[in-house]
Amino acid sequence: MRAVAYDTYGGNEVLAPTTRPRPKVGPGEILIRVRSAAVNPVDWKVMAGGLDGLMDVVFPVVPGWDVAGVVEQVGFDTPEFAPGDEVYSYARRDYVHGGTFAELVTVAARDAAPKPAGLSWDEAAGLPLAGLTAYQTLVRLGTGPEDTVLVHGAAGGVGTFAVQIAVALGARVIGTASPANHDRLRALGAEPVAYGDGLEGRVRDLAPAGVTVAADYVGGVLDTTLAVLREGGRHASIADDRVVGAGGRWMWARPDGAGLRALAALVDEGRLTVPVAAVFPLEQVADAFELSRAGHTHGKIVIRVSE
Template sequence: MTEETQGDATMRAMTYDRFGGTEVLSATRQPHPKVGPGEVLVRVRAAAVNPVDWKIMAGGLAPLMDTVFPVVPGWDVAGVVERVGIDAPEFAAGDEVFAYARKDYVHGGTFAEYVTVPVRCLAAKPSSLSFEEAAGLPLAGLTAYQTLTRLGAGEGDTVLVHNAAGGVGVFGVQIARALGARVIGTASPANHERLRGFGAEPVAYGDGLADRVRALAPGGVDVVADFVGGVLDDTLAVLAEGGRHASIADDSVTAKGGQWMWVRPDGGDLAELGALADAGKLTVPVAEVFELDRLADAFELSQKGHVHGKIVVRP
């Protein structure tokens, strides 16, 4: 540990001690987290906001995951390894890393000066990305990557990405292109030029979507990645015979031969995303950066939606 860490057993953190809206967030001092076996302590350089963060704060995952108050929210992080725990030989102090640092219960998150991260969640930070960009990649990037790879998207496939201009969709478009697929992406017309820049063929969502997709892919599409929900009828209408589909927002797809996806922390997958970034095949748009004590403002911006890029917090 550094002298600063040794001399001060607490750290700055944003916390909440009950479920609610942004009014429950407070700037507090918390004990430095204990570094367990198979974990590393990361000095946070940047942490990104995802909608799940404020949904958890409102109690949205209480039926699924145990919560231990006070909670430091946040799952996405990029930073520098401060020290390693027992049985964590993969990393050393000073390593630049990033992670989707979800644990088995809700308590010690990333909107703080330090966070412990299980080695299984961690990967070396891509050298081509800033800490702010790297922090914005893990959860959304892994969601897109795991959806597409589980569906076997690859060379020669035509992939339809629903909500292609959204936080997950932008990564989905880029990853599908990197895997060798042709990509059709749904978005509002205002986002079409942006999608073309990422390599997608854009189509407007809404009434007549299936016809517009069929005009581009008369034989249907091989893979559909739904990152918005409520589009199952359109998915089935454009899916080619033998096609594969999955959703992160609509579990009813399982009754129609699709997969219901929930992102999993995986350092190996994260390393693959980092390699794509370093190869120039994956960029991370950052919309705005907030200081730690303005986390409530960052959450409120996220809640408004329609942000083109990641919202990042720096301690």
């Protein structure tokens, strides 16, 4: 099968088109023919060796953890799916090796879900990792209608989903972003505030009693979070492990088919949309990584593997 892979840690120079064997399909797994896969910053950070102390790596590595495609084969004891099913998944394994920037990828059935009917292949591929990160953060913090939620990095890849999900959960949402993104946040249901110096005061102007939930998707904002968090409030970060010592949660999304089904339900209800900023063919993964590194896109960067 066609794929893009790397044989050693490094930058874009280590990426190369390749041909890989057809993946084996174990018990409880499904083989997905990839239609689209999405780029996340973790993909090129892993390639640079950034998670070497955390996860085992088996070279050559096919990068990519997000996928949307069609079930081609199911393993033994996999009644949840059948060939021909349209699915999507956050396909991270416990080690780094066979990712989604390839024509075929195997995924544990428990980590997949039916593709939302209202999303294109590109949109569906862009939802799993970032969507689950936002969803799991807010759910674990017990977010509900009585909450005022502060979303740090509300216009970013994860923050955009967090705003929509928190609104769907019935919460009031205050989102930090540059002024250029404030109209986008208002359209999603958030009350925008500019980040940077004076953020605490701007949040207090909107929520004099403080916020009850704070979700940090950018890092470096712990002091502000603690300054505006109401007594008994809950907070978490995906970017700053210091939250643990301050009574918060440090989180990293887990593959979760049930969570993907919950996200699909929000899509079907018209409460969750997936912005796509750019689409690249499989042979241009390096260009997609370069765009991701620049950090200026408003929406997901997608690798279209097949039509």
